[in-house]
Structures are given as structure tokens and as C-alpha cells.
Amino acid sequence: MATYVTRRLIQTIGLLFLLSILLFGMVNLAPGGPLAGQGQSRHIAPEKAAILKRQFGLDKPLPVQYVIWLTGNDWMKVDTNGDGVPDGIGTRKGILRGDFGFSFRTRQPVLNEINLRFPNTIYLMSITFIIALALAIPIGILSATRQYSIFDIIATTFSFAGQALPEFWLGLIMILVFYAWLKNPFTGAPLLPSGGMSSADSFVLSDRISHLILPVATGALGWIAWYSRFLRSSLLEILPLDYLRTARAKGLPQRLVLYRHALSNAMIPLVTLIALDLPYIFMGAVFIETIFAWPGMGRLYYQAAIDRDYPLLLAVLIIGAAFIILSNLIADVLYAFLDPRVRYE
Amino acid sequence: MTNQDSNIPLNIDVRGDPEYRQKTAEALDPGNILLKRFRRHPGAMIGMIVLSILIVASLFAFLSHYPVDQSDMSNRLQSPSITHIMGTDALGRDMLTRVLYGGRISLSVGLIVVGIALAIGVPIGALAGYYGGQLDTTLMRLTDVFLSLPAFLVVILLGAIISEGTFPFLKGNSVWTISFVIGILSWMTFARLVRAAFLTIRELDYVTAARSLGSSDLRIIVKHVLPNSIGPIIVEATLEMGYAIVQESGLSFLGFGIQPPTPSWGNLLSNAQENFTKYPWLAIFPGIMIFLSIISVNYIGDGLRDAFDPYKVLETVGEYT
Numbered sequence: 001m002a003t004y005v006t007r008r009l010i011q012t013i014g015l016l017f018l019l020s021i022l023l024f025g026m027v028n029l030a031p032g033g034p035l036a037g038q039g040q041s042r043h044i045a046p047e048k049a050a051i052l053k054r055q056f057g058l059d060k061p062l063p064v065q066y067v068i069w070l071t072g073n074d075w076m077k078v079d080t081n082g083d084g085v086p087d088g089i090g091t092r093k094g095i096l097r098g099d100f101g102f103s104f105r106t107r108q109p110v111l112n113e114i115n116l117r118f119p120n121t122i123y124l125m126s127i128t129f130i131i132a133l134a135l136a137i138p139i140g141i142l143s144a145t146r147q148y149s150i151f152d153i154i155a156t157t158f159s160f161a162g163q164a165l166p167e168f169w170l171g172l173i174m175i176l177v178f179y180a181w182l183k184n185p186f187t188g189a190p191l192l193p194s195g196g197m198s199s200a201d202s203f204v205l206s207d208r209i210s211h212l213i214l215p216v217a218t219g220a221l222g223w224i225a226w227y228s229r230f231l232r233s234s235l236l237e238i239l240p241l242d243y244l245r246t247a248r249a250k251g252l253p254q255r256l257v258l259y260r261h262a263l264s265n266a267m268i269p270l271v272t273l274i275a276l277d278l279p280y281i282f283m284g285a286v287f288i289e290t291i292f293a294w295p296g297m298g299r300l301y302y303q304a305a306i307d308r309d310y311p312l313l314l315a316v317l318i319i320g321a322a323f324i325i326l327s328n329l330i331a332d333v334l335y336a337f338l339d340p341r342v343r344y345e
Numbered sequence: 346m347t348n349q350d351s352n353i354p355l356n357i358d359v360r361g362d363p364e365y366r367q368k369t370a371e372a373l374d375p376g377n378i379l380l381k382r383f384r385r386h387p388g389a390m391i392g393m394i395v396l397s398i399l400i401v402a403s404l405f406a407f408l409s410h411y412p413v414d415q416s417d418m419s420n421r422l423q424s425p426s427i428t429h430i431m432g433t434d435a436l437g438r439d440m441l442t443r444v445l446y447g448g449r450i451s452l453s454v455g456l457i458v459v460g461i462a463l464a465i466g467v468p469i470g471a472l473a474g475y476y477g478g479q480l481d482t483t484l485m486r487l488t489d490v491f492l493s494l495p496a497f498l499v500v501i502l503l504g505a506i507i508s509e510g511t512f513p514f515l516k517g518n519s520v521w522t523i524s525f526v527i528g529i530l531s532w533m534t535f536a537r538l539v540r541a542a543f544l545t546i547r548e549l550d551y552v553t554a555a556r557s558l559g560s561s562d563l564r565i566i567v568k569h570v571l572p573n574s575i576g577p578i579i580v581e582a583t584l585e586m587g588y589a590i591v592q593e594s595g596l597s598f599l600g601f602g603i604q605p606p607t608p609s610w611g612n613l614l615s616n617a618q619e620n621f622t623k624y625p626w627l628a629i630f631p632g633i634m635i636f637l638s639i640i641s642v643n644y645i646g647d648g649l650r651d652a653f654d655p656y657k658v659l660e661t662v663g664e665y666t
Contacts, residue, residue, distance in 0.1 A: 018490045026499065029506055160388070164640035166591050168598045169614060169632030172621055176629075180622035283497055287595065301498060302599060305505040313502055320495035328493070 012325050019321045024066050027310045054079045070094050100315035105307045110315045121285050121296035128216045129281055132223035140231025162225025167284060171218045171291035178214060195293030215292040219284055235266045268338045275331035279324045382652035389648020392641035399638055403448035411439035413446045414606045425626050432626040444630050447608035451590055454524050458589035459582050461528025466535025471566050474543025488536050496530045500592060504601030518604050527592050534581055542574030576653035583646035587639045594635050610635045
């Protein structure tokens with residue numbers, strides 16, 4: 001097991017290295033390099049643009065730029081005033097030492113921007129996800145234990161529909177119904193706010209919760225559909241197995257057979273799936289946060305894409321990729337840990 | 346499970362009766378079995394009907410009295426009525442016409458993406474699975490790299506880059522460029538599926554027989570192994586079309602996909618966003634279209650999966666004989 005994890009960790013590092021080359025290459029696909037969009041939007045004169053290019057080190061060949069991006073330039077001479085003559089020592093530390101550079105738009109360190117927004121996304125998405133699981137697991141169990149009952153038929157139909165509902169449309173419909181159409185019967189104000197994290201300056205719990213309802217409902221629906229369907233089918237595979245019949249024959253109450261013996265086995269693939277899905281739950285934040293004006297990572301990424309803020313985009317992509325690789329690793333290890341039948345060499 | 350030579354009934358007493366022989370041959374025909382199983386899946390049949398209606402309506406969108414892209418300021422922002430079934434937008438354009446033309450874009454992006462993903466994924470999976478060894482390791486590492494990308498975020502990045510300027514062979518945000526961007530991030534499942542199928546099939550005796558008869562590798566891959574791994578590929582291709590439609594509309598919704606005035610379901614929704622609480626029909630109808638096409642495609646995929654399930658195929662054969 002330990003050797004397996006070590007080998008996977010080494011593979012992970014190799015994978016991240018390849019990914020960084022790929023992503024770096026993609027960002028530099030932009031015609032005229034990453035600064036091209038900046039020049040257009042801010043009407044920078046060509047001479048000024050050339051100076052900027054030299055200051056950012058964008059005049060160097062791509063492989064050199066990549067190495068600088070990775071390891072920084074504080075070990076080499078750079079052209080600080082952009083006149084074409086190297087005249088100073090660089091200040092960048094490179095992403096290997098946690099320096100993702102400066103945002104084109106705000107001129108702030110990229111990591112600062114991300115640190116400001118990240119907690120808000122974690123806050124929204126973890127609540128969304130916990131609620132999704134809290135609803136999906138009972139629905140899945142009820143569907144499987146009462147297969148082909150009215151409840152099961154309704155639940156499976158809804159889960160099919162839930163998976164086909166795009167978040168960006170569902171979000172608009174939610175705002176339409178709960179903000180524009182339904183009103184608070186006492187005050188006549190919209191029933192629920194249409195966006196933002198809070199409207200009160202200080203912390204008011206009811207205000208925070210009312211701002212959470214729509215984005216959480218929009219984000220959770222698809223996941224409820226997905227996990228309840230998954231748990232239903234994995235329970236249905238397990239329920240007819242012999243060991244459960246034995247447990248029942250030994251006089252174990254149905255409740256114990258279901259919750260202790262069947263569910264614990266059905267949960268193994270579910271737990272693995274959850275580990276695999278975690279990064280995608282955060283990616284869903286792009287739509288949710290854009291629609292509900294939620295100041296998180298998703299909206300930061302969207303804004304960065306509009307501004308062609310390549311250092312910021314690249315940082316989010318690399319972090320996202322690392323997150324995906326890590327969750328794959330965790331899923332594999334969890335699976336081996338939870339299921340005694342799986343053994344890795 | 347599909348029988349290579351379906352004219353020879355296995356384990357069946359033929360008794361020399363030509364009619365019986367004909368019937369069993371029909372019963373064992375893989376195509377017939379598939380169709381029969383598929384028809385029994387109500388969701389898949391309804392999905393088929395709805396998707397066909399959407400495709401036909403989009404194809405015949407030119408029959409509409411209203412031009413797709415000509416403003417008519419005297420008729421702007423009308424709510425749905427007999428003359429404008431889905432109302433009109435801020436420039437007085439008929440929404441039904443635009444939604445149908447948008448369907449052309451969105452559905453063709455779905456098809457092209459699947460085509461691109463198949464064209465990349467199937468050869469990669471086939472080469473990796475058939476030859477194994479070093480080639481397999483290299484190709485699967487490449488697949489892993491692509492699988493580790495936060496795909497939709499990369500699609501947003503590429504959409505943003507492409508809308509910036511002109512590339513040698515990709516011009517602006519057209520149907521082809523958007524499909525290309527989504528397609529190069531969608532082939533990995535196909536590569537893995539095909540590889541897995543090839544790994545088992547290449548060991549079978551009939552492949553060895555073909556090889557010993559002097560068939561070239563290419564011939565064995567294309568004529569002998571690929572046809573027997575077609576089931577999961579078709580199922581996955583169907584589902585992939587659904588993802589592609591969601592991704593295109595999501596991308597266009599964010600403004601990095603198909604650019605107005607060319608309508609797509611995504612950018613119609615995006616246009617509606619400004620004032621949709623006052624003019625809800627602008628947001629409701631394009632979304633219903635996305636929803637209908639995806640749920641139909643998912644149900645069709647579900648039906649195909651059941652139809653290709655080897656155990657269920659045997660059941661169907663059993664009913665006949």
C-alpha cells in the first residue's frame with residue numbers, strides 16, 4: 001500500500017509537469033502573446049507595448065519563458081526598464097515557490113486575488129454539497145428498497161430531468177420565480193434576494209441564509225439527481241446477493257441488514273465517486289457565481305477570462321488540475337482502503 | 346456476444362424447415378435484436394421522437410415567415426401570442442425563428458464534437474489496446490494528462506483566446522472552432538473505452554486466426570476488432586452529444602462561444618439575462634430547448650445501453666427460440 005501510494009505520488013508529479021507545459025502552451029496560443037489583448041483594450045502605443053513585453057519577459061523564446069514561469073528569474077539578469085539591455089536581477093520566484101505572478105488587471109499578486117475569493121467558494125459549495133448528499137442518500141435508499149414503487153418512478157424521472165437541467169438556465173428560472181414573481185406576503189419585497197452573499201453590513205444569520213437558498217438549490221439539484229441514481233443502482237446490485245439473504249436468514253432485522261450490511265458496501269463506490277467529483281463541484285461555481293453575483297473563484301475566473309488576465313487564468317487552471325489529480329489519487333487510495341477485496345501492489 | 350455469422354443457428358434444432366430456419370436467422374440477427382430491445386425502452390422511444398422533432402424543426406427553420414436576423418422595432422419585446430409563439434426579443438425578432446436557427450447551431454455543435462472526439466479517441470484507444478507495451482503507456486499517459494485538465498475551464502480559456510484573433514485555420518467563434526475547442530477535450534473517454542475493449546478482444550481466437558491467415562494489423566483492427574467493440578462506443582457517443590450541447594450553450598451563455606447575431610441556445614439565454622425578469626419568455630424557451638435535447642439524448646443513451654447489454658441480448662434470443 002505504501003509503495004503504491006509513493007509510486008502514484010511520483011506519477012502525479014510527472015503528470016503535473018506535463019500539464020503545466022500543456023497549459024502554458026495553450027495560454028501562449030493567443031495571437032501576439034498574452035499581452036495582445038491588453039494592448040487592444042487599453043490602446044497602448046506599439047513602443048510602449050514593446051517595453052512592457054520586455055519588462056514582462058515576453059520577448060524571450062517560449063521555452064525560456066516557461067522555465068522562468070516555473071522557477072522564477074531571481075537567479076538571472078533581467079531588463080527591468082524595458083530598454084533592451086539587461087540591467088537588474090529579477091524578482092519573480094516562479095510557481096514552484098508559490099509565486100503565480102501578478103494579475104494584469106489589478107496588478108496584485110495572483111495568489112492574493114485567489115485567497116480573497118477562495119473561502120467564499122468553499123462556503124457556498126460545501127453547503128451545496130452537504131445538502132445534496134443529505135437529500136440524495138435517503139432518496140437513493142428509498143428508491144432501491146422500493147423499486148418500481150410510485151416513489152421510485154417519480155424519483156428516477158426527476159433524477160433524469162435533474163441531470164438534463166443546465167445550471168445556468170435553472171439559476172435564471174429560480175431568480176424569475178423566487179425574486180420576480182413570488183413576494184414576501186408581509187413586506188411585498190421579493191421573497192428571496194437574487195444575488196450577492198449578504199445585504200446587511202453586519203452578520204445577520206437569516207440574511208445570510210436567504211442569500212444562500214437560491215444558489216445552493218441551483219447547484220445541488222444536479223448532484224442530488226446524480227448521486228441518488230448512482231446509489232439506487234449500486235444498492236440494487238447488492239440487495240439480491242447471498243450474504244444478505246444469509247443475514248436475513250439468521251434473523252437479523254431488515255433495518256440492520258439494510259443499513260449495516262447492504263449500505264456499507266453500496267457506499268464504497270459512492271465515496272470513491274464523491275472524491276472524484278469534488279473538483280467538478282467547484283467548477284460548477286463558474287455558472288452559479290456568475291448568475292448569483294457571488295464573489296468567489298468561479299466569478300473570478302469568468303472575469304479573468306473577459307479581461308484576458310492570463311496569469312490569473314493560468315494559476316486557477318494549474319490549481320484546478322492539481323486538485324483533480326489529487327482527488328483521483330485520494331479516490332484510488334480510499335477505494336483500496338474501504339474495500340478489502342482490492343489490493344494494490 | 347454478437348454472432349459473426351448469424352445464418353448458422355447455434356444449439357437450435359433446425360429440423361430442416363425453411364420457414365423456421367428463416368425465423369431463427371432473423372431472431373439471431375444482431376441488428377434485429379438491438380432494434381427490438383431498443384423499441385422496448387419507452388424513455389428511449391420518446392427521446393427519439395422528441396429529438397427527431399427538434400432536428401426536423403431546426404432543419405426547416407427557413408420556412409418561418411420571419412427573418413432570423415432583421416430587427417423590427419415596432420414589434421419589440423412582445424409576449425408570446427398566436428403571431429409570435431415564443432414572443433419577440435429586444436430588437437423585435439421572432440423568438441421561435443431564432444430558437445429554431447439556434448437549434449441548428451447547438452445540435453450541429455453536438456454532432457461535430459462527437460465526430461471530432463471519435464476521430465481522436467478511437468485511433469488512440471485502438472493503437473494503445475492493440476499494440477500495448479511502450480506505445481500503450483505513452484498514449485495512456487497523454488490521455489491521463491487531458492483527463493486531469495479542468496475541462497470546462499480550459500474550454501472557457503480557449504473560447505476567450507479564439508474570440509481574440511484569427512488563427513491559421515480557425516476563424517473567430519464559428520460552429521467549427523467552438524466544436525474543435527470542445528472536441529479536443531472530449532475524446533478521452535472514447536480512448537479508454539476502445540483500449541479496454543481491444544485489450545480483451547485482441548486475445549480471442551478469431552483474431553489469432555485472422556492474423557495467422559496473413560491479415561494486416563490495420564485490417565484486423567478495422568474489420569475484426571473494432572466492429573465488436575462498437576456497443577459501448579455508440580452509447581458513449583450519444584451521451585457525449587448531450588455534454589457537448591451543454592458545454593456549447595454554457596460557453597455561449599458566458600459570451601465565449603457562438604457570437605450574436607448568429608443565434609445559439611446559449612447566447613439567446615445570455616441575451617435574455619439582462620431583462621429576463623420583465624420578459625421571461627426570452628429566457629424560458631431557449632432553456633426548454635436545451636433541456637429537451639439533453640434529456641432526449643440521455644434517454645436514448647440509456648436505451649442503447651440496455652439494448653447493447655449482452656445478458657439482455659441473450660434473453661431476447663431466448664424468447665424467440
